[in-house]
Amino acid sequence: MTLKEAKSVAEKREEVLAALKSFGTKIYEQLDSGLFPSIDMPSRSTENIYYDPKLRQFILGDKRIKRSARNIRHLKPFTQLVWAALFSYELTSQRKTSTLRDVYYSAQAYEMSFKDQQESNNIITDLETILGHPREDFNIFPEERSAVFGDLTIRYTVPGYEGKTLNLTSHPDGVMIGPALTSAEFVETSADKVIAIEKGGLFTRFIEENVHKKFNALLVLTAGQAPRATRHFIRRLNRELKLPVYIFTDGDPWGMHIAMVIISGSANAAHLRDLTTPDAKWSGVWATDIVKYKLPTDPLDDIDIKRLHELQRDPRYKEDPLWQREIKTFLKIRRKAEQEAFSRYGLTYIVDEYLPAKLEETK
Amino acid sequence: MTQVTFEEISPADFFYRNRDIAGFTNPSRAVFAAIRELVENSLDAAESIKVPPDIYVRLSFEGEASAETQIYKLRVEDNGTGIPPQYIPSAFGQVLYSSKYKLKQQRGTFGLGGKMALLYGQITTHQPALIISSTGGARIFMYKLMIDIQKNRPIILDRKILLNKDGWRGTIVEFTLEGDYLRAMQKILEYFKQTAMVNPYANLTFVDPKGRLYKFVRATTVMPDPPKETLPHPYGVDVEFLQRIIQVTECDNMLDFLKTHFHRVGDVTAKKFLEFSEISQSKNPKKLSHEEIVRLAQKLKEFKEFLPPEASCLSPLGEELLRTGVLKELKPDFVAVHQRKPATYAGHPFIVEVAIAYGGEIPQRGNFVIYRFANRIPLLYDEASDVSVKVIESINWRRYKITPDMPVAIIVHICSTKVPYKTVGKEFIADRLEVRREIANGIREVARQLQRFLSRREHVDRERKRLGVFGKYLPKIAEFSTKLSGKDKVPDVEKLLRSARKYDVEGG
Numbered sequence: 001m002t003l004k005e006a007k008s009v010a011e012k013r014e015e016v017l018a019a020l021k022s023f024g025t026k027i028y029e030q031l032d033s034g035l036f037p038s039i040d041m042p043s044r045s046t047e048n049i050y051y052d053p054k055l056r057q058f059i060l061g062d063k064r065i066k067r068s069a070r071n072i073r074h075l076k077p078f079t080q081l082v083w084a085a086l087f088s089y090e091l092t093s094q095r096k097t098s099t100l101r102d103v104y105y106s107a108q109a110y111e112m113s114f115k116d117q118q119e120s121n122n123i124i125t126d127l128e129t130i131l132g133h134p135r136e137d138f139n140i141f142p143e144e145r146s147a148v149f150g151d152l153t154i155r156y157t158v159p160g161y162e163g164k165t166l167n168l169t170s171h172p173d174g175v176m177i178g179p180a181l182t183s184a185e186f187v188e189t190s191a192d193k194v195i196a197i198e199k200g201g202l203f204t205r206f207i208e209e210n211v212h213k214k215f216n217a218l219l220v221l222t223a224g225q226a227p228r229a230t231r232h233f234i235r236r237l238n239r240e241l242k243l244p245v246y247i248f249t250d251g252d253p254w255g256m257h258i259a260m261v262i263i264s265g266s267a268n269a270a271h272l273r274d275l276t277t278p279d280a281k282w283s284g285v286w287a288t289d290i291v292k293y294k295l296p297t298d299p300l301d302d303i304d305i306k307r308l309h310e311l312q313r314d315p316r317y318k319e320d321p322l323w324q325r326e327i328k329t330f331l332k333i334r335r336k337a338e339q340e341a342f343s344r345y346g347l348t349y350i351v352d353e354y355l356p357a358k359l360e361e362t363k
Numbered sequence: 364m365t366q367v368t369f370e371e372i373s374p375a376d377f378f379y380r381n382r383d384i385a386g387f388t389n390p391s392r393a394v395f396a397a398i399r400e401l402v403e404n405s406l407d408a409a410e411s412i413k414v415p416p417d418i419y420v421r422l423s424f425e426g427e428a429s430a431e432t433q434i435y436k437l438r439v440e441d442n443g444t445g446i447p448p449q450y451i452p453s454a455f456g457q458v459l460y461s462s463k464y465k466l467k468q469q470r471g472t473f474g475l476g477g478k479m480a481l482l483y484g485q486i487t488t489h490q491p492a493l494i495i496s497s498t499g500g501a502r503i504f505m506y507k508l509m510i511d512i513q514k515n516r517p518i519i520l521d522r523k524i525l526l527n528k529d530g531w532r533g534t535i536v537e538f539t540l541e542g543d544y545l546r547a548m549q550k551i552l553e554y555f556k557q558t559a560m561v562n563p564y565a566n567l568t569f570v571d572p573k574g575r576l577y578k579f580v581r582a583t584t585v586m587p588d589p590p591k592e593t594l595p596h597p598y599g600v601d602v603e604f605l606q607r608i609i610q611v612t613e614c615d616n617m618l619d620f621l622k623t624h625f626h627r628v629g630d631v632t633a634k635k636f637l638e639f640s641e642i643s644q645s646k647n648p649k650k651l652s653h654e655e656i657v658r659l660a661q662k663l664k665e666f667k668e669f670l671p672p673e674a675s676c677l678s679p680l681g682e683e684l685l686r687t688g689v690l691k692e693l694k695p696d697f698v699a700v701h702q703r704k705p706a707t708y709a710g711h712p713f714i715v716e717v718a719i720a721y722g723g724e725i726p727q728r729g730n731f732v733i734y735r736f737a738n739r740i741p742l743l744y745d746e747a748s749d750v751s752v753k754v755i756e757s758i759n760w761r762r763y764k765i766t767p768d769m770p771v772a773i774i775v776h777i778c779s780t781k782v783p784y785k786t787v788g789k790e791f792i793a794d795r796l797e798v799r800r801e802i803a804n805g806i807r808e809v810a811r812q813l814q815r816f817l818s819r820r821e822h823v824d825r826e827r828k829r830l831g832v833f834g835k836y837l838p839k840i841a842e843f844s845t846k847l848s849g850k851d852k853v854p855d856v857e858k859l860l861r862s863a864r865k866y867d868v869e870g871g
Contacts, residue, residue, distance in 0.1 A: 020847065021849065024843075024844045024846075024848035024849075025844075025847075025848040027840065027844035027848075028844040028845060028847075028850055028854065031841055031856065031859075032854040034858055035859075036859060037840060037844070069836070069840060070863075072829055072832055072833075075832055075833065075836045075837075076832070076836060078836070078840065079836040079840050079843070082839075082840050082843040082844055082847070083839070083843050085843075085847055086843045086844075086847045089847055110843075111839075112839065
C-alpha cells in the first residue's frame with residue numbers, strides 16, 4: 001500500500017520558515033518604530049507545567065513570560081534568540097541540518113557567544129516554545145541517535161537523496177534515526193506492529209532471530225531514553241501507518257519510565273506536541289514477569305526505591321492501573337531484572353516464549 | 364642619658380660603644396642610617412629658612428673592606444641655611460653639640476645623627492670628613508675634620524676659604540664609611556621614596572654605587588609653616604628638668620616661676636595650682652629642697668586644670684601637602700587625607716595626619732601597604748610592632764567594603780614635640796591610648812571616603828558596562844532581525860541607545 005503523510009515534509013518546512021520569518025518581522029518592526037523589541041511566550045517554569053489527561057501528556061499552562069531587550073538581563077538571551085531564529089531559518093531554507101553542539105559553535109562565527117552548551121540548548125528550547133515546533137522541524141538535531149530495522153520503505157526528502165527510496169531491512173545493524181530518516185516519507189510496509197527495544201544487545205538478537213519476520217514487526221532501538229526524533233518517529237509509525245507499538249525495557253523503574261516517555265512525553269517537552277504515542281504499550285519486563293518467569297534478579301537500590309515512589313505520584317502513572325500495580329509489585333519484591341536475564345532459559349527463549357506471550361497479553 | 368652619665372666617659376666614646384642606639388647596628392643598617400641622618404639634617408637646614416630643599420646624595424664605591432663589606436664615600440649636598448664658620452668644627456666634630464634641645468618639632472633624634480655617621484665613618488675607615496658650607500655670604504668655608512673620640516673634640520686637619528662668587532648657600536658633607544650597600548639598597552630606596560612622599564616640596568637626588576640615578580622631583584614649592592618654640596607643658600616635665608630651670612631662673616617666687624617657664628600657665632592657673640599643691644606663692648624656687656622638687660613634679664602631673672598644650676609648636680604637613688606627596692609618589696586613582704585636631708599625651712601635644720590611597724602604583728599583595736611617618740621621617744623598621752599597624756588590624760574593614768586584596772595604601776603621620784617611640788631605635792610608635800584613638804579616628808574618616816569613592820566607581824562601572832551591553836547587542840538584534848525578515852534597511856538603534864542612557868540617569 002502507498003502511504004501519505006498528513007502534512008508533507010515540504011509543507012511543514014514552509015510552515016516553520018513562515019513562523020521564523022514572522023518572528024523576525026515582529027522584532028524588526030518594533031525596532032524600526034523606535035521601540036525596544038520584546039516577545040512573549042508561554043512560561044516553561046514548573047508552576048506552569050500541567051498534565052492534560054485528554055492529551056495524555058504534559059502541557060504548558062496560560063502563564064506567559066515577556067522577554068524585552070529593554071531589560072539588561074534579557075538583552076543577551078534576547079539577542080541569542082533572534083540569532084538562533086536566523087540560524088534556524090538559514091538551515092531550514094538551505095535544507096541543511098545541525099546538531100545542538102554545532103549551534104553552540106556556529107554562534108561564535110556571528111560574534112555571538114554562549115556561555116556553555118546548556119545556555120545554547122535553552123535558547124533553542126525557547127525558540128521551540130515560541131514557534132510551537134520541535135527543533136527537528138527547524139533542522140536542529142541532538143547528538144544521540146537510535147536505529148530502526150524492518151520492512152519499511154522510505155523516500156528521502158533531504159537534498160541529494162530526494163526521491164530515492166530505501167528499505168529498512170537493507171542493513172543488518174539497522175538504520176540510524178537521524179535527520180534524513182526523520183524527514184523521509186513512508187512509502188510502504190508489510191509490518192503490522194512496532195517493537196521498541198531499550199537495549200542494543202537485544203535489538204541485535206531480535207534481528208538475528210528474525211523477529212521482524214516471525215512477528216511481522218518493525219524493530220526500533222531506543223538506546224536508553226528515546227531521543228525526541230525517535231519519539232516523533234515512533235509516533236509517525238503509529239499515526240501514519242496505524243501500527244500498534246509495543247515497548248520492551250528492563251524490569252526496573254528506569255526501564256518503565258523509558259516506556260512512559262514514549263507513551264506520554266516528558267515535562268521538559270511540555271511546550272511541544274506530536275512527540276507522544278499515547279496508544280503504545282509497555283509490554284515488559286514487568287515486575288509481575290519477574291515473579292512469573294522466575295527471572296534472575298538484583299535487589300533494588302535506595303535510588304530505585306526513591307524513583308518508584310516518585311513515579312507512584314506522577315499523574316502519567318495514574319492513567320492505567322497497570323502502572324500502579326507494577327510499581328507496587330516492584331516495591332513488594334524489591335527486585336529488578338534486565339532484559340538479558342531471560343538468557344538463563346537459553347538464547348532463544350525470549351523470542352520463542354516470552355515475546356509472543358507478552359505481545360498477546362498487551363494487545 | 365643624663366649629664367651625670369656623660370661626665371664619666373666622653374659622649375663620643377659612649378655613643379661609639381652604644382652605636383645600636385643610633386641605628387648603626389650592622390654594616391647594612393649603618394649605610395642606611397648615615398644617609399638618613401644627613402638627609403634629615405639637610406631637610407631641616409633648608410626648611411628652617413623656608414627654602415624648598417634641594418638635596419643631592421651620592422654613595423660611591425671606594426674599595427673592598429671585608430668579604431661582606433665595602434668602603435663607600437658618602438656625599439650629601441644641600442641648599443640649607445649653611446653653618447657659620449666658627450660653629451662648623453663643633454657642629455660636626457663634637458657629639459651632643461646641637462641646636463636641637465629646645466621644645467619644637469624637629470626631625471633629628473638625639474642631636475647626634477650626623478655626627479654619629481661621621482664618627483662611625485672615622486672608626487671604620489680612619490679617614491677625615493670634608494665639610495664645606497656657606498651661609499650665602501662672600502666666602503665658602505672648607506674643613507677637613509676628625510673627632511677626638513676620648514676627648515669629644517674636633518681635630519681640624521685642614522681649613523680653606525673660597526670666594527663665593529655665585530652666592531651659593533648650603534652645606535656639603537663628605538666622608539667614607541664601611542657598609543653593605545647591596546643589603547641596604549631596598550631600604551634606602553624606600554627611604555627616599557617615602558621621604559619624597561612627606562616632603563613633596565623637596566628635590567631629592569640619589570646616585571648609588573652602581574651609578575644609577577634616582578630622582579624625586581618636587582611637586583610643589585608650598586611648605587608647611589615652621590614650628591614655633593614653646594615652653595614645656597607642666598604635664599610633661601620631670602624632676603631633672605625642674606632642677607635645670609630652677610638653676611637658671613631669675614624668678615624669686617613660685618607664682619612668677621610658674622608663669623614664666625611653663626606653657627599655658629597664667630596668673631589664675633598658677634594660683635589655683637599653688638593652692639592645690641599647698642605651696643606658697645611667694646616661695647623662692649631656688650630654696651626648694653630636693654624632696655619639695657620631687658613633690659612639685661608629682662603635683663604638676665596630678666593637677667587637672669592646666670590648659671591643654673597649644674599645637675603651635677607642631678608643624679604638621681597639612682592635608683594639601685600630604686595629598687600632593689601621596690599623589691606624587693603613588694599616583695593613585697584616589698586619595699583621601701585627614702588631619703586630626705591637636706591632642707596631647709602626657710603633656711606632649713601631637714597631631715595625627717592620615718591618608719588612604721587606592722590603585723595606581725600601589726601593589727596588590729594581599730595586604731594593605733602601610734607607610735608610617737613621625738615628624739616627617741619615614742619609619743621603615745619594626746612595622747609589626749607599631750601602633751598604626753595594630754590600629755589598622757583592629758579595624759573592621761568589611762564595614763567599609765575594603766578588603767586586603769585591594770591595592771590600598773594607608774599613610775599615618777604623627778608629629779609631636781616628643782614622638783612616643785617605643786624603643787631608643789626610634790623605629791616604631793608606642794601603643795598609647797590617646798595616640799591610638801587619634802590614629803583610629805583618622806583612619807576611619809579616610810576609610811569612609813574611600814568607601815564612597817569605591818561605591819561611586821562601582822556605580823559608574825556598572826553603568827558603563829550596562830550601556831556597553833546595549834551597545835553590543837542592540838545592533839546585533841537589528842542586524843539579525845533584518846536578515847530574518849528579509850528587509851533591506853537595518854533599523855537605526857542609535858535613538859534606543861540614547862534612551863537607554865537617559866532611562867538610567869532618571870532611574871538613578
